[in-house]
Amino acid sequence: MNAKDPLQQDWIAARGTPLHGVLDVPGDKSVSHRAIMLAALADGTSQIDGFLEGEDTRATAAIFERLGVKIEVPASRTRIVHGVGLDGLSAPHSPLDCGNAGTGMRLLAGLFAAQAFDSVLIGDSSLTRRPMRRVLDPLSRMGAKIAAHDGFPPLRITGGQELQGIVYSSEIASAQVKSAVLLAGLYAKGETRVQEPHPTRDYTERMLQAFGWPVEFSPGLVRLPGGHRLTAAHVSVPADFSSAAFFLVAASLIPESDVTLRRVGMNPRRTGLLRVLREMGAQIEETDAGEEGGEALADLRVRHAPLHGIEIPRDAVPDMIDEFPALFVAAACAKGATVVRGAAELRVKESDRIATMAAGLRALGIEIEEAADGATIHGGTLRGGSLASQGDHRVAMAFAIAGQLAEDEVRIADVANVATSFPAFDSLARKSGFNLRAA
Numbered sequence: 001m002n003a004k005d006p007l008q009q010d011w012i013a014a015r016g017t018p019l020h021g022v023l024d025v026p027g028d029k030s031v032s033h034r035a036i037m038l039a040a041l042a043d044g045t046s047q048i049d050g051f052l053e054g055e056d057t058r059a060t061a062a063i064f065e066r067l068g069v070k071i072e073v074p075a076s077r078t079r080i081v082h083g084v085g086l087d088g089l090s091a092p093h094s095p096l097d098c099g100n101a102g103t104g105m106r107l108l109a110g111l112f113a114a115q116a117f118d119s120v121l122i123g124d125s126s127l128t129r130r131p132m133r134r135v136l137d138p139l140s141r142m143g144a145k146i147a148a149h150d151g152f153p154p155l156r157i158t159g160g161q162e163l164q165g166i167v168y169s170s171e172i173a174s175a176q177v178k179s180a181v182l183l184a185g186l187y188a189k190g191e192t193r194v195q196e197p198h199p200t201r202d203y204t205e206r207m208l209q210a211f212g213w214p215v216e217f218s219p220g221l222v223r224l225p226g227g228h229r230l231t232a233a234h235v236s237v238p239a240d241f242s243s244a245a246f247f248l249v250a251a252s253l254i255p256e257s258d259v260t261l262r263r264v265g266m267n268p269r270r271t272g273l274l275r276v277l278r279e280m281g282a283q284i285e286e287t288d289a290g291e292e293g294g295e296a297l298a299d300l301r302v303r304h305a306p307l308h309g310i311e312i313p314r315d316a317v318p319d320m321i322d323e324f325p326a327l328f329v330a331a332a333c334a335k336g337a338t339v340v341r342g343a344a345e346l347r348v349k350e351s352d353r354i355a356t357m358a359a360g361l362r363a364l365g366i367e368i369e370e371a372a373d374g375a376t377i378h379g380g381t382l383r384g385g386s387l388a389s390q391g392d393h394r395v396a397m398a399f400a401i402a403g404q405l406a407e408d409e410v411r412i413a414d415v416a417n418v419a420t421s422f423p424a425f426d427s428l429a430r431k432s433g434f435n436l437r438a439a
């Protein structure tokens with residue numbers, strides 16, 4: 001039943017040269033998923049520029065093609081989406097494969113809960129272990145009928161339900177939960193309201209507005225009225241801060257490095273790592289700040305600087321939730337201890353990122369104490385070794401950085417999933433000075 005997992009592929013990472021260059025990292029994953037979804041449901045033809053050519057976002061596009069949406073690819077990173085309107089999707093004849101993408105599955109659960117047809121959402125072995133109750137609970141309160149395996153995928157969605165708007169106070173700070181509820185709210189009677197314990201990325205809200213839906217929002221609060229339509233729009237996807245993050249950390253750590261990352265998305269709900277790295281002593285300059293399609297952008301110039309351990313402010317955690325694998329490597333190379341708490345969500349990502357990072361760093365000689373909601377990482381000297389990424393794209397890329405600083409080669413197992421979010425990471429990393437090769 002589960003979608004196929006990629007074939008095993010390993011990397012060997014070793015000391016390279018100082019990092020240099022002006023780098024373009026690929027388009028934002030969160031924005032790319034949402035752009036396909038809203039464009040598919042809009043009236044008219046939308047263009048998406050800067051689309052992430054990653055496996056996660058391509059899986060979302062392929063699902064809409066299966067449902068009858070015509071999507072043209074005039075050039076790499078561009079999509080022309082012929083929207084079918086809110087009620088124009090056709091019924092699928094077999095399960096819809098979200099691949100490795102939690103974002104894909106959770107947002108689509110909200111969207112498909114409101115369709116006239118039944119659907120089944122499946123994913124790979126990692127996604128099949130991701131908790132879905134967080135979206136199933138609010139969606140069932142709206143009137144959705146979704147069956148799962150004890151709260152885990154596959155999700156069997158029974159269509160034809162009349163949904164009601166709700167007021168939902170989410171216990172976890174999750175943009176995926178918020179977005180699932182809002183996307184169901186597009187079809188619900190009355191107003192849908194979501195309140196968050198800490199504000200999370202607001203791309204769904206911003207993009208709904210860009211597609212003409214009169215949504216009102218402020219940090220931590222969204223009100224979405226029912227009964228409107230989406231109108232085609234032009235979406236410019238910024239470079240993904242989470243992909244840029246690997247170079248921010250690597251160039252900070254590797255002596256004599258000087259790297260500029262171009263046109264990076266600077267949504268404040270994404271840039272927590274910037275704040276934290278600066279507190280640790282990093283030298284990162286924002287130049288050429290601007291805006292495109294309503295999203296803040298900047299070029300980021302990062303130069304090597306010695307880092308010291310800090311206590312990560314709890315209020316920065318949701319703003320850097322995908323950056324912890326890279327942060328753990330920065331902490332391992334910093335002077336003193338770095339303390340992470342309030343980050344229990346890391347345990348339910350593509351892997352248990354606290355356990356996976358702790359095991360890998362220990363294999364490289366770093367002292368690290370795990371807590372239920374974080375870890376204390378003692379900076380030290382990285383030695384070589386072999387470690388598992390558990391098929392987690394961000395863990396694999398974080399350990400590729402560790403290899404640049406270790407005394408001996410680092411072998412990283414199971415890296416094929418890097419293609420889900422950052423397909424050309426290895427070649428861009430090599431171009432900048434990494435020593436990284438397929439094993």
Ligand SMILES: O=C(O)C1=C[C@@H](OP(=O)(O)O)[C@@H](O)[C@H](O)C1
Binds near residue numbers: 177
């Ligand atoms: O909404 C999104 O696009 C995402 C939200 C975050 O997940 P949570 O909502 O589970 O925090 C993040 O980890 C994920 O990579 C992308």
Ligand SMILES: C=C(OP(=O)(O)O)C(=O)O
Binds near residue numbers: 349
């Ligand atoms: C958690 C992530 O993504 P998703 O939830 O979409 O699988 C990620 O990209 O780090």
